[in-house]
Amino acid sequence: MAYPEHVKGVLRSTALDPNPFIHDNILGALMGSPQEAIDHYKSDNGNIDHIQTTHIRQHTTGSSLVSLDKRLFQTLKRSVEQAISPPPAGSEWTKIPDLYGFFEHHVTLAIAETLLGSAIVENYPGIISDLWIHIEYTDHFFMGLPRFMIPKAYAARDRLLENIRIWSTKSQSLRQQNAVDTQWDAVAGSALLQEREKLYGDMPGHDEHGRAAQTLGLLYGGTSLTVPITFWYFFETVRNHTLHDRVLTEINTHSLPESSSYDFMKLTARPLLRSMHAETTRYYSSNLSVREVVAPEYALDAKYTIKKGTTVFIPNKYAGQFTAAWAQAKPQAVTKPLDTFWAERFMVSDQDGKRERFSDVGFSGNWTSFGGGEHK
Incomplete structure (x- = not known):
């Protein structure tokens, strides 16, 4: 298991580069x-x-x-x-x-x-x-x-x-x-x-x-990544009646009846919906962040070094469920186990407890669900 400090070091260091893998494996082979x-x-x-x-x-x-x-x-x-839509009279339903x-x-x-x-x-x-x-x-x-x-x-x-x-x-x-x-x-x-x-x-x-x-x-x-995350976001919403009602309230609050649409910018800024998206990617995605060592060697920590040309894989699935590291970063984030879906995991309350907001502060090295490229 790679610890958060290892992950943060790999993602931040100029001694490792995502582009060799992108060029040869993604653009070339794939x-x-x-x-x-x-x-x-x-x-x-x-x-x-x-x-x-x-x-x-x-x-x-x-x-x-x-x-x-x-x-x-x-x-x-x-x-x-x-x-x-219902089929014309006398015809069969579309499968x-x-x-x-x-x-x-x-x-x-x-x-x-x-x-x-x-x-x-x-x-x-x-x-x-x-x-x-x-x-x-x-x-x-x-x-x-x-x-x-x-x-x-x-x-x-x-x-x-x-x-x-x-x-x-x-x-x-x-x-x-x-x-x-x-x-x-x-x-x-x-x-x-x-x-x-x-x-x-x-x-x-x-x-x-x-x-x-x-x-x-x-x-x-x-x-x-978008398609499976969309499905699981929907699935988790409809299987929980309380969550379903909360999400529908958010959606209806930001509807635009005159255009039969919604204010997407405001919707995507809502703390609950942002937390649900972050939690869905944490729990359901299995993507990798990949880097290649381009310096003569890279010191992972005081004990281990990685030689030039080595490809480093960071699996989100394991980092996202490494309880010891999450508990150390933010104890309230593991109020419910990491091997379960919890819509509010990325929500925090202000000091007066009256206002909730989305926050991924402190999760660097633990939450890498954003993808395998160079930029979040």
């Missing part, structure tokens, strides 16, 4: 990025990674995030309503899969359409099933298994990349003609993806093949 593109990432000393992160943050904060939220909600709402399968389909569709536009989803209806085949074979790609050993996974990725290349070429052509809605376009997708296509299109090694691998990476990143 996303099928061309070698020329990977060589460009490596030769740029991390500058491309910084530019990419800055660009994504511009589109996932403030008014840009509000725009994406609204598009995602409306797409999800339309998709679900179509699926559960709905198990509840998790229902969430997986509709949330993935909403994310894909919000990011890439509706045309690719309509022209390539297999995008959802192929994406989840790809996601579920992640560890097999990381192990470098050849095509003949996992033909189903390679075939799904081939179809994903081929259709994204077609989408990329169409998007590029329309943008060059100034024939797109720059906020969101049915063919070219969101402003995030339109600008991202141009950003990468100007780099060496990023023809339609290099851009397609990058887009697949973004689509993977936007769904692989």
